[in-house]
Amino acid sequence: MNVFQAHPIATAVLVLIAGLIGRFITTLYRQRRTFKDLPSPPLDPIWGHLKIMGKYSDLCPRGAHPHLYGHFIQKEYNLGPAFYLSSWPFGADALVIQDPELAQQVTTQLVLPKHETLKDVIYALSGENNMLTLEGAEWKRWRSIFNPGFSAANLMTLVPGIVDSAAVFADVLDRHAQKGDVFPLEEAATKVTVDIIGKVVLDHSFNSQESKNELVEAFLSQVRWTPSLLPANPLDPLNPMRPFMQRYNKWRMDRYLNRLLDERFASRAGAQSRKPRKKTVIDLALQSYLDPSEADERTREGPSEETPQHMDPTFRSYALDQLKLFVFAGHDTTSSTICYALHLLSTHPACLAAIRAEHDSVFGPDLSQTAALIKSSPHLLNALPYTLAVIREVLRLYPPASSVRRGLPGVYLQDPKTGEKYPTDGFLVWVHALGMHRSPDLWGPDAQAFKPERFLLENAASVPKDAWRPFEKGPRNCIGQELALLEARVILVMTVRRFDVRAAYESLGGRKEGKRETPEGLKKWVEEGLVYDVWADEAYQQLRATAKPAEGMPVRVVRRTHGSKEQRT
């Protein structure tokens, strides 16, 4: 009997290990060969581009969002409008797009499907039927069911609820101003945006700004238990508690939202009169679902003869997932935008003066009238070009999200200027918004500067075509963009004349990275204005589900006693 016959289990294990090693080596060889003729930084035969990404992770401050690495790597290796990065075996290999025309091919002409990595994140937060990751006819159907509720015209009818939530946010700031304390602005901004989603989608007050709310608590816990979208920490997904906590949080969220859906359905079925009432996103979605031919009909009020007595289970299950998606997609991105807007205005006094002057001229100097004025004349919000330009410029410099798509066999992108072709098969195609938004080639030598004026109508010609894409473009663009721009306007109008808001990063004495000087590796480009000086920016973007202000943006708020008449609501 030879040694293999004597130890059959050990032999089988050895064969298995040898097979796995053989497979790993073959895949590694094939993988590295794929990159041979592709534009990319130098490829290490073992580590791929992981070392290069590691280098930039070290060159950036703590927890910096990986979209910064792409920005710096392009400069370091003088890469063109698109390049490839290998994170294998820890993450997907990526084709990084930093050019508006190529980006348009991805999202508008070819409309590549969403990438699987997105599913890992979004399924945990909102379930498998969520609109962000659905594809094909199923996506089209649910997008069209939910579109009417997010239309600009419908949102205008919901402005009073948005104003009420914004007024509570202003009161929260006022309380902090009275205390004179330092607090995380991101938390306050998150709560107001969650409250606004509740109002707009369900006509429900989560009231999370004033008290603890079960759904919001479960949701925020779910965000904490969700592995990162980008490979910042490859060990994240291995935490053994993760599946249990995710299941528990999902159960809590579904229970809460099911209750609300039942209430909303009952109030719809029980409505006696045909007198107009405001239509939330869920009302209009249910209307579209039950009668698609009337999807855009805003005049139909009250139940028809055929109003069903029980909510259709298909609608319920898809609606539940969309509701969770709206809470996620609607709060995270908009809250960062509000934080950065208040921060950038405070560090750019001329812009702050200009936005305050615009608000005075539209709403008058008596701040106590602002809320009532917006409620009675919501269209005044459309007369704020400078405020809108501020929000657009904030989203240019600090885009909170971007799109990741799945490449397909035989599908290439083609640079119209050079004719160069970029294969997409097997790659995560990353439309790198930050890279485009901060490119001096596209925006000029002042690309890193905060200049809202560039988005005023008279300067429209100097805005590079398709280079501003915080909400992405094409059919899969953001369904909530009108809402985000609307609520940001309301919140700015209700706060910038009442308060001075100042970042208070100095209060975080223990901030780990300590020194804030730009490292040598980045200095050369920073000095030429080619890249963003992330080290000089204390509020740089960190990766937490999306790109969020560092350390939750600690701030101090001071009441303004001069200028516009002080507001007492």
Ligand code: HEM
């Ligand atoms: C400043 C605020 C916001 C930004 C920057 C933003 C950004 C984006 C981006 C870049 C996408 C495309 C993602 C992809 O291609 O995978 C997207 C999609 C989406 N967003 Fe937003 N968003 C914002 C606010 C909102 C709000 C307020 C809501 C809803 C309440 C919302 C709901 C959605 C949904 C449902 C999708 C998926 C649409 C589809 O695939 O059909 N977003 N958003």
